[in-house]
Amino acid sequence: MRFIKNIKSCFLALSILAMVNVFAQGASNKFVLVLDAGHGGKDPGNSYHGFVEKEIALKTTLKVGKFLEQEKDFEISYTRKTDEFIELVNRPKVANRINAHLFVSIHCNSVKNEVPSGTETFVMGLSRTNMNMEVAKNENSVILLEDNYQKTYKGFDPSKPEILIGRKIIQEENLYSSIDLATTIQQNFTNKLGRKTRGVKQQPLWVLDAATMPGVLIELGFLSNKEEGEYLNSDEGQTEMARQIANSIIHYKKMYFNEPLNAEDVKTVEKKYKPEPKETIDSTIIKSNDVIAANSAVNEVSGQEFYKVQLFASSKKKDLNSSDFKGLGNISFTFENNLYRYYYGKSYDLNIAKRLYGEAKSHGFKDAFIVQFANGKASALK
Numbered sequence: 001m002r003f004i005k006n007i008k009s010c011f012l013a014l015s016i017l018a019m020v021n022v023f024a025q026g027a028s029n030k031f032v033l034v035l036d037a038g039h040g041g042k043d044p045g046n047s048y049h050g051f052v053e054k055e056i057a058l059k060t061t062l063k064v065g066k067f068l069e070q071e072k073d074f075e076i077s078y079t080r081k082t083d084e085f086i087e088l089v090n091r092p093k094v095a096n097r098i099n100a101h102l103f104v105s106i107h108c109n110s111v112k113n114e115v116p117s118g119t120e121t122f123v124m125g126l127s128r129t130n131m132n133m134e135v136a137k138n139e140n141s142v143i144l145l146e147d148n149y150q151k152t153y154k155g156f157d158p159s160k161p162e163i164l165i166g167r168k169i170i171q172e173e174n175l176y177s178s179i180d181l182a183t184t185i186q187q188n189f190t191n192k193l194g195r196k197t198r199g200v201k202q203q204p205l206w207v208l209d210a211a212t213m214p215g216v217l218i219e220l221g222f223l224s225n226k227e228e229g230e231y232l233n234s235d236e237g238q239t240e241m242a243r244q245i246a247n248s249i250i251h252y253k254k255m256y257f258n259e260p261l262n263a264e265d266v267k268t269v270e271k272k273y274k275p276e277p278k279e280t281i282d283s284t285i286i287k288s289n290d291v292i293a294a295n296s297a298v299n300e301v302s303g304q305e306f307y308k309v310q311l312f313a314s315s316k317k318k319d320l321n322s323s324d325f326k327g328l329g330n331i332s333f334t335f336e337n338n339l340y341r342y343y344y345g346k347s348y349d350l351n352i353a354k355r356l357y358g359e360a361k362s363h364g365f366k367d368a369f370i371v372q373f374a375n376g377k378a379s380a381l382k
Contacts, residue, residue: 030075031102031253033068034095036207037061037078038107038217041085046110051229053108054083056238060220061106063242064249067267071250092211101256102181103215104249105207108232110224114327114363117225118196119189121182122217123175124209125202175202177214181252185218188244192268195221195241218245226327227275236273243269305374307353307381308332308343311365315339326363334378343371 037058039045045053062081068074077098079091095103109120182200189195198219208215220241223229231237250265311325317340318324320331325342333342344365345356353370360368370381 030073031256032075032098032100033102033104033249034077034079034100035061035065036091036103036105037080038105040080040083043085046108046223048110048223049226049229051223051233053223056108056232057106058083060238060242063239064245067243067246068249088206089210091207096212100213102249102252103211103213105217107217107219109219109222111222114224114226115323117222117228118198119186119221120198120201120219121185122201122203122205123178123182124205125175174214178216181214181248182216184248184251185216185245188248192244193240230275231273234273236271239269240273243267304348305372306346306348307350308346308371308373309353309356309360309368310371311342311344311360311368313339313341318342328360328363
């Protein structure tokens, strides 16, 4: 019975708070927005293939702000505009302090498997999806880098849904508005840019939970997917994504203020992303002295010995784009004695072959080894 009374009291307080917010925000014709570039400083976020989340998030966020600053009746604030560490608890405080209409946090995703790709936008809520809970753990983990985090976050634990129930009730007023914005963002990414969408999802993220206004957390894509990481790391890719986020916020603002929508709200960028053409011949990615020489072609010389890294052998033939290769490219195979032997890379330089061997091991191929091909014969190097 006491629990029910507490819930009713919570709803009453929420209703009063919502009315105060409406009147306070209505006093200004400006649409107040806080843009939050995820991570920063000693917290790099996700890092894969040389792509660093804190850098991509900041560049994209600043581009979003630059687009919106050119629009009428926008007031933009940032949680950070440089590479600095901002405690998670202070990010939503920026929005709460100025009574913002909207809070938008920008991040990049990653998983151990290099195959997944796509954008997704999160709103505050509870989820039963394991993949979503992993995202929550990753984005909330920065809490552990802060001093006195046990006291600051007062028991906030995304692994315990029962603790989050009360927080979810408080966020209910803003949930539908957040979902509307998140849906527009995902639709723009897909319809305007052709990006793969993973949808709109609810998840217990502190940075959204503590904000008193509608808010979304955008995962631009997976840095662990090399192709998607290259796109997000490029100036053109960041500009395209930022433009569509800005378009979505413009649409949200007009809906919020009940302003007419028109075709001019949908704006594009002049310089569009074009991926580097891929080599159609055998190629190797070499890492030397922290300098990457990408797609350096290896032309076969008749009679010259060369090296490949054997990943595994199988009695079944596999598609060379199979997830069994854990995101590695440049796969080839031979068939002998009823066995398919699958190889990674190719080089005439043993030192480069050793680097390829190291990459194979780092991708989980513990039994990989270097094979030398000479005079039509293959032999394992010891």
